[in-house]
Amino acid sequence: MIQANNITYRIGSKTILKNISVNFEAGKINLILGPNGAGKSTLVKVICNQLKPQEGSVFYEGIDIRKASVAELAKVRAVLSQNTELAFPLKVKEVVMMGRYPHFSVNPTAKDEQAVEEAMHFFDVEGMAERDYLTLSGGEKQRVHFARVVSQIWYPSENGCRYLFLDEPLTFLDVHYQFQFMHKLRELLKQQDLVIVGVVHDLNLAAKFADHLVLLNNGELLSAGTKTEVLTQENMKTAYRLEPVIHNDERGMYLFFE
Structure with a gap:
């Protein structure tokens, strides 16, 4: 917590x-x-x-x-910030490996390589592994960064x-x-x-x-x-200055703004 x-x-x-x-x-x-x-x-x-x-x-x-x-x-602790741009060419798998930097000093271990591979597979970017990160679309870059930050904390912690x-x-x-x-x-x-x-x-x-x-x-x-x-409705009106129609049923909650 x-x-x-x-x-x-x-x-x-x-x-x-x-x-x-x-x-x-x-x-x-x-x-x-x-x-x-x-x-x-x-x-x-x-x-x-x-x-x-x-x-x-x-x-x-x-x-x-x-x-x-x-x-x-x-x-x-892994953080995906709003500013994730990189100004230099790297392969996608190299960008994802950046998430493992806290876990090794010089060269990644087999455990780090496995975390990167599994995180890329989890976010469906393994097919981009050899591509130049700078050639990706905005959405593709975002998905690569999902794999990067999650690879950082891929394995359970021993202490919490x-x-x-x-x-x-x-x-x-x-x-x-x-x-x-x-x-x-x-x-x-x-x-x-x-x-x-x-x-x-x-x-x-x-x-x-x-x-x-x-x-x-x-x-x-x-x-x-x-x-x-x-x-x-009260909270939405206070925060957003709009009063929604709130629909809540077995399918879930939906807010409509007019």
């Missing part, structure tokens, strides 16, 4: 996050929602230790991440959970691959030691796949809980 307690983050005089306390459990798809500027990406960067908050603490399984070494944290952070992972993907990716996350969660935290904009995808939602607005926590607790 990840526990973020009383997180406040400022840039100069501007408060980006204000006194936010949230938990993210293993075995669940945890998604962060909110309008532009709500603080979603900043919260992800704080809880994955890329940013240090002025106030508050983040704990992984009860351990303050400020006390964890960067090298050891990298072996159990693994952590996967995804900041707007569905960018560049068409509808087919958006759904495929979310189903892949479900498959990964069969391994109960995995904590997944992601940022998405599509409210209906969140309603379909999320087990736990966090809704931010103006840097504050507006709501957290199940989809029926968070995706209410």
